[in-house]
Amino acid sequence: MSQQDDGLFREVEEELRRERLEKIWKDYGTFFIAGAVAIVLGVLGYKYWESQRISAAYDSGARYEAALRQMADKKDVEAQQDFDKLATDGSGGYRALALLQLAGAQYRDGKRADALKTFERLATDGQADSVLRGFATLQAAGLRLNDADFAELENRLTPLMAEGAPWRYSARELLGLAAFRAGKFTDARALLTPLFVEQEVPESIATRAQIIMAEIAAGELAASGKKADTAEPAAPAAGEKAADEAKPAAVTPAAENAGQSSAATPTPSEGATSPSEPAKKD
Incomplete structure (x- = not known):
């Protein structure tokens, strides 16, 4: 009799457990499925993004090398155009390197104003490496040395x-x-x-x-x-006015x-x- 009771209790417990699981699944099954799908999509998305990032880096590297070859072949106009484009849509550090190359080429061509703008463009690029941003700030200050007052240069250089x-x-x-x-x-x-x-x-x-x-x-x-020399001035020549005696040095x-x-x-x-x-x- 006791064995029959135990078996009956087990059947009741299993039925109750099954009903609870069905209820939980009915109430939260959709969320479980959505969560699992989200995890899978997240992993796939990251893998895709990583492959795209690597692909973009390879592409930017190839474009950077091509622009360098053009510069070596004295095709400065084409090289500057390519560096400018790479600085706009390039990937990662190649964008900053392209800006440095562009600024250097502009400076060598006598385009000081353009070079200054390019250096300042890199100096304010929050995504660029901090060392390269500092270098660009330094070069921009150097280009402003002949025109800026001391206060401007102090503001530019003090953080460095x-x-x-x-x-x-x-x-x-x-x-x-x-x-x-x-x-x-x-x-x-x-x-x-x-x-x-x-x-x-x-x-x-x-x-x-x-x-x-x-x-x-x-x-x-x-x-x-x-x-x-001015502490004991010589006697003024005849006819010189007293105002001329006190006149300061011109330089x-x-x-x-x-x-x-x-x-x-x-x-x-x-x-x-x-x-x-x-x-x-x-």
């Missing part, structure tokens, strides 16, 4: 001088040069002195910093000499140094800050 930033030494050198050209000798000295004190600074940058510092010293020495040390420094100091088209040649990364 952060501790550990890859272009910090080149940015400090360029801003020091800008300060020197603006007659801000104290600022120039503060910016340039660390460049020939710190051991990690590339030798070429340290050498140029020393040259500019020598120019600063020469300018200050010339200024002190002029002050000494200031800053202006004098600005004119003399072009031969002794680096310009944006030389060395580390050349738009056509990458600034040396420490």
